Amino acid sequence: MKQIASFYSTTVGKKIAMAATGIVLVAYVVGHMLGNLKIFQGPEKLNSYAEFLREVGAPVLGHGEFLWIARIVLLAAVAIHIVASAQLTLQSRAARPVGYRNTPHQEFSYASRTMRWGGVIISLFVVYHILHFTSGTVHGDFIPNDPYHNLVVGFQSWPVALAYIGAVVMLGFHLYHGVWSMTQTLGVNNARIERMRRPAALVLAVAVVIGYVVVPVSILAGWVT
Amino acid sequence: MKVTLHVWRQESSEAEGRFETYAANDVSPDMSFLELLDVVNEGLIESDVEPIAFEHDCREGICGSCGVVIDGSPHGPHEGTATCQLHMRSFADGDELWIEPWRARSFPIKKDLVVDRGALDRIIEAGGYISINTGAAPDANAIPIPKDDVDAALDAATCIGCGACVAVCPNASAMLFTSAKVAHLNMLPQGQPERWSRVARMVEQMEAEGFGNCTNHGACQIACPKEISIDFIAWLNRDYLRAQRKVG
Numbered sequence: 498m499k500q501i502a503s504f505y506s507t508t509v510g511k512k513i514a515m516a517a518t519g520i521v522l523v524a525y526v527v528g529h530m531l532g533n534l535k536i537f538q539g540p541e542k543l544n545s546y547a548e549f550l551r552e553v554g555a556p557v558l559g560h561g562e563f564l565w566i567a568r569i570v571l572l573a574a575v576a577i578h579i580v581a582s583a584q585l586t587l588q589s590r591a592a593r594p595v596g597y598r599n600t601p602h603q604e605f606s607y608a609s610r611t612m613r614w615g616g617v618i619i620s621l622f623v624v625y626h627i628l629h630f631t632s633g634t635v636h637g638d639f640i641p642n643d644p645y646h647n648l649v650v651g652f653q654s655w656p657v658a659l660a661y662i663g664a665v666v667m668l669g670f671h672l673y674h675g676v677w678s679m680t681q682t683l684g685v686n687n688a689r690i691e692r693m694r695r696p697a698a699l700v701l702a703v704a705v706v707i708g709y710v711v712v713p714v715s716i717l718a719g720w721v722t
Numbered sequence: 723m724k725v726t727l728h729v730w731r732q733e734s735s736e737a738e739g740r741f742e743t744y745a746a747n748d749v750s751p752d753m754s755f756l757e758l759l760d761v762v763n764e765g766l767i768e769s770d771v772e773p774i775a776f777e778h779d780c781r782e783g784i785c786g787s788c789g790v791v792i793d794g795s796p797h798g799p800h801e802g803t804a805t806c807q808l809h810m811r812s813f814a815d816g817d818e819l820w821i822e823p824w825r826a827r828s829f830p831i832k833k834d835l836v837v838d839r840g841a842l843d844r845i846i847e848a849g850g851y852i853s854i855n856t857g858a859a860p861d862a863n864a865i866p867i868p869k870d871d872v873d874a875a876l877d878a879a880t881c882i883g884c885g886a887c888v889a890v891c892p893n894a895s896a897m898l899f900t901s902a903k904v905a906h907l908n909m910l911p912q913g914q915p916e917r918w919s920r921v922a923r924m925v926e927q928m929e930a931e932g933f934g935n936c937t938n939h940g941a942c943q944i945a946c947p948k949e950i951s952i953d954f955i956a957w958l959n960r961d962y963l964r965a966q967r968k969v970g
């Protein structure tokens with residue numbers, strides 16, 4: 498415990514904590530996306546998949562327990578990810594009390610510049626998203642245990658769909674820099690993998706954006722009703 | 723050619739700094755940037771103004787002392803050169819240039835463009851050396867080392883400790899410097915006996931100096947006059963992780 502605490506106290510330790518929780522969150526983002534795509538198989542498949550998530554683990558786990566375990570793990574990962582990044586950001590701000598008159602010209606990619614505020618936007622969106630599709634609090638016509646209906650009705654409103662698409666694009670940028678950064682922080686230094694890190698991060702980010710955006714787009718276009 | 727310089731002037735670490743404007747009207751395109759400052763200083767001395775303090779030594783890109791930020795770029799607009807290797811032909815007649823010192827909490831300004839880079843020395847003192855009993859020089863080829871390892875270690879060893887990586891980093895992080903200084907020893911057989919304590923101690927010292935932390939922008943490898951790659955930062959992270967298990 499003491500060892501973990503002293504490791505975490507260094508900035509390198511905090512970044513490794515961010516990378517490790519990042520892996521958990523990326524895995525979730527991909528899994529969630531694959532689940533969403535079941536909407537193209539029709540209401541039965543999607544709804545029974547949702548039911549499966551509640552039942553999975555039985556008889557060891559009771560009804561809905563798997564989902565709660567997953568939620569707790571994700572919440573812990575998000576909490577560590579946010580706390581570590583806030584601490585690191587404050588340290589870095591303090592490291593340059595007086596800035597330059599001319600900010601350095603060196604180009605930073607849009608993705609790397611927007612990690613911090615992009616992360617804030619994404620987490621705010623996630624709160625809204627849970628209130629929308631999980632609890633139904635901000636959903637006008639929410640039917641519990643009928644995700645297909647909730648999804649289709651929810652995305653038929655184009656402002657809702659647009660906000661969703663915007664957040665997913667932001668997530669794409671976050672993943673592009675985040676996944677590459679993760680390999681850097683965890684020290685992936687095998688020469689063969691080395692050159693594939695950027696392209697792999699790009700492919701993952703683009704796949705995630707397309708995989709998520711295709712749902713509201715198909716609903717808005719009337720392909721899924 | 724003519725250029726206008728806005729130079730950061732600051733009497734001491736405690737004093738308030740400000741930009742002063744100087745016109746240089748007779749600049750040869752063949753002058754180095756430091757020679758331009760020399761010429762401006764001659765003029766200042768003649769008119770009884772305190773000359774601009776700036777650090778310099780070798781004037782051939784090997785000592786690392788001459789770093790200043792020119793229009794937002796450490797060591798000026800070119801890649802792979804130090805300020806002393808930058809020539810006025812890189813600028814246009816009539817240019818207006820803003821000259822600032824490295825800015826980081828860990829690099830307190832001593833005077834004008836001169837900063838105290840002692841923090842980097844203390845990182846080296848924490849482990850950037852090899853302990854040996856001196857005696858007759860060993861045979862250079864006594865220890866066989868794979869060519870790739872030598873090449874990588876020598877790439878890291880080109881670091882001249884100028885601090886441009888810290889200066890350009892939006893987080894004022896010293897990760898590129900520290901990674902190069904760890905890697906050039908830890909990649910070679912001679913560095914192995916002290917490998918794990920070296921990386922742990924140097925990272926701890928870097929932290930203690932109050933540098934920011936790397937967010938993998940990669941600006942440092944562009945600003946670096948020796949073009950050291952941020953691959954070394956990944957390497958450092960990995961070695962530091964492994965050291966946790968070895969030294970505990």
Ligand code: FES
Pocket residue numbers: 777778779780781782783784785786787788789804805806807
């Ligand atoms: S004066 Fe030595 S590197 Fe420029």
